[in-house]
Amino acid sequence: MMNFSASKLFPSGNAADLLVLPMFEESLKLGSHWKKLDPKVDELLQDAIASGDFRGKTQEILTVFLTSEKFPRRLALLGLGKKAEFTLEGSRKAVAILAPLLHKHRIKKIAVQLPLELPKNARSVEEATAAVVEGLLLSLYQFHEYKKPDPGAPLTKLENVWFVLNRPTERVKVLSGAKQGELLAEAVNYTRDLANHPGNVMTPATLASEAKTLARKFHLHCQVLEKADLKRLGMNALLAVNQGSALPPKFIILQYQGTKTESPTVLVGKGITFDSGGISLKPGKAMDEMKFDMCGAAAVLGTIRAAAELKLPRRLIGLIPATENLPSGTASRPGDVVKALSGKTIEILNTDAEGRMILADALAYAARYKPELVIDIATLTGACVVALGTDYAGAFSTDKKLLTKLQAAGDKTGEKIWPLPLAPEYKEDIKSSVADIKNLGLEGKGGGTITAALFLQEFVSYPWMHLDIAGTAWTTSGKSYYGKGATGYGVRLMLEFLK
Numbered sequence: 001m002m003n004f005s006a007s008k009l010f011p012s013g014n015a016a017d018l019l020v021l022p023m024f025e026e027s028l029k030l031g032s033h034w035k036k037l038d039p040k041v042d043e044l045l046q047d048a049i050a051s052g053d054f055r056g057k058t059q060e061i062l063t064v065f066l067t068s069e070k071f072p073r074r075l076a077l078l079g080l081g082k083k084a085e086f087t088l089e090g091s092r093k094a095v096a097i098l099a100p101l102l103h104k105h106r107i108k109k110i111a112v113q114l115p116l117e118l119p120k121n122a123r124s125v126e127e128a129t130a131a132v133v134e135g136l137l138l139s140l141y142q143f144h145e146y147k148k149p150d151p152g153a154p155l156t157k158l159e160n161v162w163f164v165l166n167r168p169t170e171r172v173k174v175l176s177g178a179k180q181g182e183l184l185a186e187a188v189n190y191t192r193d194l195a196n197h198p199g200n201v202m203t204p205a206t207l208a209s210e211a212k213t214l215a216r217k218f219h220l221h222c223q224v225l226e227k228a229d230l231k232r233l234g235m236n237a238l239l240a241v242n243q244g245s246a247l248p249p250k251f252i253i254l255q256y257q258g259t260k261t262e263s264p265t266v267l268v269g270k271g272i273t274f275d276s277g278g279i280s281l282k283p284g285k286a287m288d289e290m291k292f293d294m295c296g297a298a299a300v301l302g303t304i305r306a307a308a309e310l311k312l313p314r315r316l317i318g319l320i321p322a323t324e325n326l327p328s329g330t331a332s333r334p335g336d337v338v339k340a341l342s343g344k345t346i347e348i349l350n351t352d353a354e355g356r357m358i359l360a361d362a363l364a365y366a367a368r369y370k371p372e373l374v375i376d377i378a379t380l381t382g383a384c385v386v387a388l389g390t391d392y393a394g395a396f397s398t399d400k401k402l403l404t405k406l407q408a409a410g411d412k413t414g415e416k417i418w419p420l421p422l423a424p425e426y427k428e429d430i431k432s433s434v435a436d437i438k439n440l441g442l443e444g445k446g447g448g449t450i451t452a453a454l455f456l457q458e459f460v461s462y463p464w465m466h467l468d469i470a471g472t473a474w475t476t477s478g479k480s481y482y483g484k485g486a487t488g489y490g491v492r493l494m495l496e497f498l499k
């Protein structure tokens with residue numbers, strides 16, 4: 001946990017190792033109080049600005065070393081761009097520029113002046129402050145479970161953040177926003193940790209034991225259905241995917257009772273701990289990335305964790321079907337037919353379309369809770385990456401209003417979505433000649449993200465939303481405030497949507 005403080009004053013020499021002054025392009029100036037504070041520092045910064053070395057553009061930073069005892073040793077001018085374009089996401093991205101500097105000097109205590117203007121999509125000072133803390137913590141995150149950090153490239157962990165206020169009356173709001181930002185970022189980084197572990201470690205059993213640990217820590221209820229339970233229930237779509245794996249499947253049920261309201265919201269996360277494609281084997285290139293095929297599951301765990309910590313007044317149930325998808329002598333074959341939990345028969349035409357199989361049983365299971373809403377989140381189709389790239393998740397719903405609300409949540413959190421249609425025209429494409437439905441659309445016809453969603457819809461009997469996070473769940477090169485690896489996409493989005 002970090003320490004936050006907030007004051008109208010700047011921290012003196014040893015209260016922080018870095019003072020951050022954000023500036024908009026249009027108002028590149030220091031307040032008149034600077035001259036009184038320290039005429040030398042004032043002159044130094046005025047000169048730096050007048051020289052044109054710092055223009056306040058986005059992604060811009062200018063650091064100076066100070067020798068005044070009144071100030072921290074380092075000061076950074078941070079560009080915020082144009083006032084009219086300043087958003088919550090803009091402030092996350094702006095502070096993320098600091099991460100390499102913080103790591104390099106192992107800075108643990110920083111002071112950040114809050115911008116005079118609120119981001120244009122912020123409702124409150126709380127939200128604006130939360131975004132700053134999120135940007136800091138998400139950009140500082142590194143996963144080094146299996147490799148010691150390079151001694152030449154030190155890492156830091158922030159301990160103290162001192163907010164320099166413009167209006168002293170905002171103190172309480174700033175501190176509460178900072179706490180919320182920290183809580184959210186930690187839930188996201190927890191999700192990233194789960195997802196970054198390789199497939200040999202983050203197995204279905206590990207995922208289940210992580211859910212149990214979470215339940216113990218945050219007073220949740222957790223139940224894990226074992227293979228025998230799944231057989232008894234008739235979850236044959238999930239079992240069919242598991243058939244090729246030496247590891248048993250798990251079906252994780254995690255409940256948070258933030259209220260006694262009758263109808264809960266159910267969150268379903270795809271938990272394929274490694275997706276080789278099965279008998280319909282994937283090509284070798286980048287197959288290692290399929291350890292991330294449980295990012296939906298990890299996002300569900302992170303979301304429920306944060307909801308519990310925030311004491312969200314909601315009833316949430318997380319459902320995670322977990323298994324590997326591997327080829328073997330016992331694996332499912334293309335052409336196999338199984339009877340899913342709902343009673344529908346599925347012809348498996350491609351064993352690599354396994355996500356929709358395990359979700360079919362989880363979505364059918366969700367009905368028993370008489371949910372107000374079910375949201376499923378899954379790294380479901382490569383086609384979604386083709387359609388929307390890596391910045392937008394594909395979103396489907398039976399209810400347009402829910403999508404509008406989700407889009408607004410995405411605008412705030414920076415976890416953007418784009419609506420796609422549950423096109424009735426394509427329902428034909430998943431008809432099978434031997435079973436009720438097949439797990440594959442028409443070869444060569446495109447629209448694979450839509451046919452996958454239509455397949456899921458066959459197992460849904462309540463208000464529903466489906467998120468395809470194939471493009472957003474991890475990054476191979478790093479992007480905005482994320483380093484390489486899992487992004488924890490969906491945690492902040494779902495929480496913003498639910499709150």
Ligand code: BES
Binds near residue numbers: 275353380385448471
């Ligand atoms: N987990 C993959 C989807 C995926 C691929 C996510 C690449 C992120 C990056 C999923 O199980 C899958 O293999 N889908 C197939 C479906 C096809 C066989 C209909 C795909 O997208 O190729």
Ligand code: MN
Binds near residue numbers: 275277352353354355
């Ligand atoms: Mn697959």
Ligand code: ZN
Binds near residue numbers: 355380
């Ligand atoms: Zn998959």
